[in-house]
Each structure stands twice: as structure tokens, then as C-alpha cells.
Amino acid sequence: MSASNGNLVLVVDDIEENLKVLSETLVQAGFHPLQAKSGERALQVAAAAKPDLILLDIKMPGMDGFEAIERLKADPATADIPVIFISALNQIEDKVRGFQAGAVDYVSKPFQKEEVVARVGTHLRLRTALRNVENERAKSELLLSALLPESVATELKETGTSEPRFFDDVSILFSDLVDFTSRSATLEPRVLIAELNEMTGAFDRIMRERGCERIKTIGDAYFAASGIPEPNPDHAFCLVGAAVAMLDWLEERNRTAPIEWKMRIGVHSGAAVAGIVGVSRYIYDVFGDTVNIASRMEGASKPMEINISGATLNLLGGRFDCESRGAVPVKGSEPLEMYWVKRTPK
Known part of the structure; x- marks a missing residue:
């Protein structure tokens, strides 16, 4: 599938073999992967390409995954991109920290290809559904603004009446x-x-x-x-x-x-x-x-x-x-x- 179909996935890992395996797995499942070998590079690619989802390793030289997700969530241009941590850190404390940082999911290494594909697919479908809801809400708000005075439309949106x-x-x-x-x-x-x-x-x-x-x-x-x-x-x-x-x-x-x-x-x-x-x-x-x-x-x-x-x-x-x-x-x-x-x- 093409990147325009909502299947653009940024894979971030400092190990070349992991990047290769994950990218091949995603391509076989119909996704369109991008690669980054560091947290710093991940920020650049995310800002430029606006991927639909990010698979993010935690233990990397320089900027690790926790700092990378903090920077991603602080930038309005990338804040709403869902992030799945994929890491050998599998202690409960690591997973809790990952979710608290803003991750939507956590996959432990060594990973199963089928699990990665299933989790990526689920969160991309959720993201598409959320976008559809937001688009419909924007249309409804535009229609309300066309039908009602601005202050009345605002009151209706905020209070329901x-x-x-x-x-x-x-x-x-x-x-x-x-x-x-x-x-x-x-x-x-x-x-x-x-x-x-x-x-x-x-x-x-x-x-x-x-x-x-x-x-x-x-x-x-x-x-x-x-x-x-x-x-x-x-x-x-x-x-x-x-x-x-x-x-x-x-x-x-x-x-x-x-x-x-x-x-x-x-x-x-x-x-x-x-x-x-x-x-x-x-x-x-x-x-x-x-x-x-x-x-x-x-x-x-x-x-x-x-x-x-x-x-x-x-x-x-x-x-x-x-x-x-x-x-x-x-x-x-x-x-x-x-x-x-x-x-x-x-």
C-alpha cells in the first residue's frame, strides 16, 4: 500500500538487523516503513514525513526512546502521532514509564512478527477512526457556525444547549x-x-x-x-x-x-x-x-x-x-x- 493510505510507519532502532526485520515484516503486511537509527534522526523524519505511527526502541545511544517521545509529544506537529515502544526493557516499571510518557502500546523484545503486525494494524485503524470523528466534528461545527450566531453556536458546543x-x-x-x-x-x-x-x-x-x-x-x-x-x-x-x-x-x-x-x-x-x-x-x-x-x-x-x-x-x-x-x-x-x-x- 502507498503512504497516502494511512500506513506510513516510522521504525526507530539503532541496530541495523532490527530495522531490517521490522521493515520487511511491515512491507509484507502492506505497510510503508521509514527508518531512523537514532532518537535525533527520528525527530527529523517525524517532523518532515508525518508518519501515521512510530515504532520506537528505548535503549539507543545519545537520545533514548523516553527522551525522543517526550520531544515528539512536546511538538504540536508530531504530538498526535501514536507511538508503540518496542524494547528489550520488559520490566513493569519500564512499561508503566512508557505509557506515562505517551505511548499507546508496548511490545517486548524478542518480538513476534505477528504480534507487531497486529498491534500496528490495530492502532492505525484507531487513528483512522479518530481522524474520521474529528473530521465529522469539524464539519458539524462549521455547519453550526453557518446556521447560528457565533456566541450561540459556541454555547451549544460547550454545554449542549x-x-x-x-x-x-x-x-x-x-x-x-x-x-x-x-x-x-x-x-x-x-x-x-x-x-x-x-x-x-x-x-x-x-x-x-x-x-x-x-x-x-x-x-x-x-x-x-x-x-x-x-x-x-x-x-x-x-x-x-x-x-x-x-x-x-x-x-x-x-x-x-x-x-x-x-x-x-x-x-x-x-x-x-x-x-x-x-x-x-x-x-x-x-x-x-x-x-x-x-x-x-x-x-x-x-x-x-x-x-x-x-x-x-x-x-x-x-x-x-x-x-x-x-x-x-x-x-x-x-x-x-x-x-x-x-x-x-x-
Whole structure:
């Protein structure tokens, strides 16, 4: 087998005959051996070749096996390589010292070839299984990071759960593409998804740059928040600034893109509850009247405009020029005070 199949074994022994016999035995069993005749040389080969396992003699001139394994385990580049001691030192004290130093196994000399092959094979299979587990864990953590806010994902990984939280002061944004349903019917699925991916990717970047959080997308709708899950006393200004940047980016894109889109945005500020929903599939979601009113702000907006509530206006501290629309009727609620946001901050 080739070294790329996880069968690269470094054999370390100062006696030439032992190196020869062990190497021949490993080759016959389908492994790929490397050789080193001293502890010093073993460190060099291990650092360069990154073997999958090391068979390490103990009694050698200069650096012995105990010092060699100590150096291997102290180096992050070689620390996780399993080491099997193979030695004529067969007292229980020697074996205990070997395991305490970090060895995964101990073979006494004179050795039986079948035993060496069996132990090497077992530990290589264990190493492969451990790598597979680590790879799957890395994939799971990457997926969690993509689905959940960073702090929530970290809490879930560390504790196995994430408690829902009440936030008394946040801002919520909804955006919606104008005439999306009718226009999407005329586009090939591949083109449609590519358009949405490009816009969503740009909006996500804008949110990250301003300390805001995309909660989710619902078709062409984009749902974001500021002050969740990390409190932000300036949440309204950050999210309105993100809304301005979203429209600016879309306008710039429309100058050269073959397909032009227009978008409505609405923002409202208030209290909300946020937490993970689902058991086998996680979704971080936000609930409450603030979310509902933000959605109504978007519904009452116009193409390429940002419509905000009086609650959001009061938190901006005059840092954006805003134009009053008066009390605007909304479905299922009393008329709400609304304001157009000018896109240039004061």
C-alpha cells in the first residue's frame, strides 16, 4: 500500500538487523516503513514525513526512546502521532514509564512478527477512526457556525444547549425584493439561486461589518437584527446604517448587472425573544411584536426606500435625516408613525 493510505510507519532502532526485520515484516503486511537509527534522526523524519505511527526502541545511544517521545509529544506537529515502544526493557516499571510518557502500546523484545503486525494494524485503524470523528466534528461545527450566531453556536458546543433569552432593546430589519414572485417565474432556477446567493452574501457581509446578525432568509425576504444575541446600545443606528449600505450596494450592482432588482426595507425597535428552535434541525429565530411591526414597516415601504418606526427614529439621535410620513394604516394594528430614512448620515 502507498503512504497516502494511512500506513506510513516510522521504525526507530539503532541496530541495523532490527530495522531490517521490522521493515520487511511491515512491507509484507502492506505497510510503508521509514527508518531512523537514532532518537535525533527520528525527530527529523517525524517532523518532515508525518508518519501515521512510530515504532520506537528505548535503549539507543545519545537520545533514548523516553527522551525522543517526550520531544515528539512536546511538538504540536508530531504530538498526535501514536507511538508503540518496542524494547528489550520488559520490566513493569519500564512499561508503566512508557505509557506515562505517551505511548499507546508496548511490545517486548524478542518480538513476534505477528504480534507487531497486529498491534500496528490495530492502532492505525484507531487513528483512522479518530481522524474520521474529528473530521465529522469539524464539519458539524462549521455547519453550526453557518446556521447560528457565533456566541450561540459556541454555547451549544460547550454545554449542549442554548437557553432562549429576552432582549428588551433591539432593532429588527426586514427586506423584500420588488415583484420577486412574478420575475422569478421567468428565470431559470440556476440563475435565480445565483442572484439570491450574490445578494444574500453581500448583505451578510454588510451585517457583519456593522455588528448586526442575519437571522434567516425566507424566499427573497431578508430578516436581520441588531442587539441580538449580543447586546448593543446603538443597535438602531447600526441596523439603519446596514439598511442604507444594502440599498447603496444594490444600486451599484444594478449599474452593471444584467438583471436589476429593487428592494423595500423596514426597521422597528423594541423588545424580542430569541432562541434555538428545533431538535434535529436547528434554527435561531426571533419572536415578538417587534418582529411583527418590523415586517409591517417593510410592507408599508416603497422600492429602494427605508421605512422606520417612531421607536427606531427616537434611538437614532438625529444621526440620520428622516422624513415623517405621519400615521400610516397597517393591517391588524392601529396606524403607526412612520419615517423615510435619507441615505446620507448627518
